[in-house]
Amino acid sequence: MAVLFGSAYIVTEIREQSIYAGNRCQLIAAHLADTVRLPLFAENRTVLMQIAQDTARTPDFHSLTVRTNDGRVLAEMRKPVSRSPSELLSRTVEVRSTPLGSSPESAIIGSKEPVGALIGTVRLDLDTTEFKARTQRLIMMACATAFLFWISVSSLCYLALRQVTRSFNALMRGLESMQTGNYAVRIAPVSNDEPGRAAGAISLLAASLQEREEENRRLQQQLINAMRLEVQKEKQQIMAKLIQTNRMTSLGLLASSMAHEINTPNGAIKLAGQQVAKTWKSALPILERVAEEEGDFVLGGAVFSLVRGEVTKATEVIARCSERIEKVVQDMRAYNVGGHSDAKDRVNLNQVVVDALTIIRAHGRHGNIVIQNEPYPELPAVTGNRYQLEQVVINLILNSIQAIPESRNGVVTIVSDYDSLHGEVSLVVRDDGKGIRPDIMSRLMEPFFSTRMESGGSGLGLYISNFIVTEHRGRLVFESEPDKGTTATISIPAADNGGTAGPDAPPVPEVV
Numbered sequence: 441m442a443v444l445f446g447s448a449y450i451v452t453e454i455r456e457q458s459i460y461a462g463n464r465c466q467l468i469a470a471h472l473a474d475t476v477r478l479p480l481f482a483e484n485r486t487v488l489m490q491i492a493q494d495t496a497r498t499p500d501f502h503s504l505t506v507r508t509n510d511g512r513v514l515a516e517m518r519k520p521v522s523r524s525p526s527e528l529l530s531r532t533v534e535v536r537s538t539p540l541g542s543s544p545e546s547a548i549i550g551s552k553e554p555v556g557a558l559i560g561t562v563r564l565d566l567d568t569t570e571f572k573a574r575t576q577r578l579i580m581m582a583c584a585t586a587f588l589f590w591i592s593v594s595s596l597c598y599l600a601l602r603q604v605t606r607s608f609n610a611l612m613r614g615l616e617s618m619q620t621g622n623y624a625v626r627i628a629p630v631s632n633d634e635p636g637r638a639a640g641a642i643s644l645l646a647a648s649l650q651e652r653e654e655e656n657r658r659l660q661q662q663l664i665n666a667m668r669l670e671v672q673k674e675k676q677q678i679m680a681k682l683i684q685t686n687r688m689t690s691l692g693l694l695a696s697s698m699a700h701e702i703n704t705p706n707g708a709i710k711l712a713g714q715q716v717a718k719t720w721k722s723a724l725p726i727l728e729r730v731a732e733e734e735g736d737f738v739l740g741g742a743v744f745s746l747v748r749g750e751v752t753k754a755t756e757v758i759a760r761c762s763e764r765i766e767k768v769v770q771d772m773r774a775y776n777v778g779g780h781s782d783a784k785d786r787v788n789l790n791q792v793v794v795d796a797l798t799i800i801r802a803h804g805r806h807g808n809i810v811i812q813n814e815p816y817p818e819l820p821a822v823t824g825n826r827y828q829l830e831q832v833v834i835n836l837i838l839n840s841i842q843a844i845p846e847s848r849n850g851v852v853t854i855v856s857d858y859d860s861l862h863g864e865v866s867l868v869v870r871d872d873g874k875g876i877r878p879d880i881m882s883r884l885m886e887p888f889f890s891t892r893m894e895s896g897g898s899g900l901g902l903y904i905s906n907f908i909v910t911e912h913r914g915r916l917v918f919e920s921e922p923d924k925g926t927t928a929t930i931s932i933p934a935a936d937n938g939g940t941a942g943p944d945a946p947p948v949p950e951v952v
Contacts, residue, residue: 468531468564472504472533472562473535480508496519500566503517509558519567528566529566529571534561535558535559535562618642618646706769710758720751728748785823787824787825788819788821789856789865790815790816793815793833800834800838810851811852816856816857822932828912829912832909835901836905837854840869840926844872845874853871865931868927872924875922909930913933
């Protein structure tokens, strides 16, 4: 309340002071306009300057400018102190000649009083710094008064309330214990008054709440058990969407770009190569007869006997490379639209690695890195989704490449193997990069956790990879030492083993 009264007083006082200052400035400017009428009409600069000097003695004066009606300055007086426009109060008054008396006709018809001709203008600027200083002192005084009043009232109220609420201490201690969830607390009534009766009622309420809480725990556990299967199904659906999103993000743009930028010129190269091969095949017998009849000759800057085999090989290389480019683009497209199967196909992990490396070569930065592929001969197939497993391999290889600093050379090794004892096919991706710290290793499989968030990492690559491997009844394990590199191992049951791990194989981890 004191703040409201103080604020109202301050606002009212400031408003009145502002109105007073504005009226004062307007009055002085109007008086000056009346005073300078004749000197301004006569353009007597000496008299105008004398009036300006007399006006400069006015308190808070800053500047005075007298202009003719065509904008010429006849007199100007200004204090040397510079002020910003916000610190000045300005008024401009027109100076007009004395109007003539009204004519009888205008008096009869009731027309308005005549207005004199415009002679010029008077502009007066007053300094408001002193006014603002008085306003600040007023605000500080009002705030100090309100604060002292608030302190006094608060102290009196505190003493009165403390005296009145002393009998509620026991009740409040019991309520504070119940707020922590301890409904076993019972409040003993101190006396048979209102606080005592309230303590008894609250004790009964606490006993009822304790029974309800125990019942809620039982119902909640039953609800969790009933919804567990539904939650697991929903989690699988969400992960399927995340897998598709991750795959589309990594290769969607690349596949569409390659289809347009590579397929068209590659088709032209393929047709041109076929035409060259066909033409060379038709021309070769003629050229051979010419060589037999007239002897060896120069063709394309070389001897025909040497060029004959080289041209044939060149056309074969053109056809083979064109088919290879077409196959790479087809693999990229299949990777981009695949991944919707139910993991029922037989997949060779060696071929998955070859296809993944084809995609990695188009990724970009690995010029300082040697990628070594060491496939296991006659590796058994696994049952699963080829494109999902390919996505896992690509993620692991890219992580290994990114773990090697660009300032030095590095090696990424991919080794496939078969464990006949456990009936598992394994794939190891090993690098000699900077490794993983122990505190990060424990969070490696968490969704949306990445050490490369600032450089574009999503934090979903390893989480989705672990989910895919787990869906294939496999395991994804990481081993790493700082500054020594990281080893990622994928273990999946072989298809010939029925798609399940052997009895001695480690258990399949659950993705939470």
